[in-house]
Ligand SMILES: Nc1nc2c(c(=O)[nH]1)N[C@H]1C(S)=C(S)[C@@H](COP(=O)(O)O)O[C@H]1N2
């Protein structure tokens with residue numbers, strides 16, 4: 073088994089501080105470190121005793137309870153000294169009203185620019201901190217961003233959605249009119265077709281935030297596009313495609329096949345996770361195209377045109393196309409195929425001691441539900457089936473978990489998802505055989521994380 077080490081991000085880059093080394097790793101957060109320095113027996117024992125304390129009275133895997141708790145000399149000051157918050161009066165609610173924020177101790181958890189991309193003054197991509205998220209919903213403030221021409225906070229009272237082309241009566245809707253129509257709320261993932269792009273050729277970036285962070289999942293609320301098309305009297309027989317157009321300066325225009333719209337799955341959303349869309353996500357209206365790459369989820373949606381052939385716009389003729397080994401490109405390959413990634417332990421995190429860990433990650437498929445996820449800790453030689461957490465929803469992220477006891481030796485952690493169509497997530501070797509090494513989009517290869525003997529976790533590729 074050969075490991076390909078990163079050539080674009082060196083160890084020197086990591087220590088120079090020019091590259092983020094996942095400071096948000098839950099195992100080496102500042103909060104824990106502070107306590108560790110006070111504990112006599114150092115961080116390794118601290119982690120062990122913390123596990124044992126947490127385990128008291130709770131059903132835990134036997135191996136976790138084995139840890140022999142070593143109390144700090146004289147007892148734990150965090151228990152012995154009554155803290156301020158147990159004595160005084162806490163803060164009151166804001167009489168002016170408020171919008172809640174995360175704890176100040178969670179300030180590390182934020183979306184970030186990737187060290188693997190050209191740094192520009194007007195940055196256009198931010199990556200979601202997948203290593204810090206639980207469950208399947210991406211908090212709206214941590215949703216990844218991809219703006220081709222910057223983002224806007226558009227006045228909803230002035231925003232309009234026009235329906236034209238092959239329709240009996242072209243229509244213009246205000247937001248109020250759209251919000252009066254029957255609505256649906258559905259959980260779906262959105263993944264940029266260029267997610268994991270920089271890793272096509274080689275290992276390129278250190279953490280899961282940058283390898284897989286152009287991925288998010290929300291509960292979206294809105295009106296099925298078919299409802300709006302019917303109101304405009306669209307020619308659903310001869311109209312085979314629609315063109316969706318955004319109101320920002322990027323002239324984002326994408327062709328959507330009518331078959332997807334007729335299935336009722338495509339909808340025009342104004343809601344995200346129980347509130348209005350965030351401006352970065354296309355407030356006040358965006359198209360939701362479940363299973364399809366992010367670029368088709370047109371933000372600031374202002375026009376839908378019904379037509380009888382694909383539009384071959386700039387973002388589908390020359391971008392978001394797949395280079396084949398023959399040198400030809402494949403167009404309109406828009407479904408995000410089955411994919412998964414372990415988010416803990418993942419690159420940049422540090423395991424402080426051998427013993428029990430919960431391997432966790434995300435799986436998804438643009439073709440339906442995830443059926444199974446297998447996890448390997450030996451680089452793909454042996455696999456164990458992970459536990460899928462409910463709900464398992466179609467074209468949404470699915471969370472998986474698996475118990476693991478680390479023996480302190482180097483381990484290569486991988487996950488392999490299988491969807492309800494039977495599609496099995498490919499290895500890099502399998503993917504490169506059909507897609508070459510110089511592709512950009514739609515990289516759904518199995519990700520490998522190397523756990524080194526010193527506990528540091530690194531992004532590697534196994535060939
Ligand atoms: N109007 C408009 N829609 C857009 C874009 C854009 O730049 N403008 N970017 C597209 C791309 S490439 C992606 S991956 C997703 C990103 O959505 P997000 O920023 O909400 O994560 O929106 C798509 N829709």
Ligand SMILES: [Mo]
Pocket residue numbers: 218264265266366367
């Ligand atoms: Mo994208």
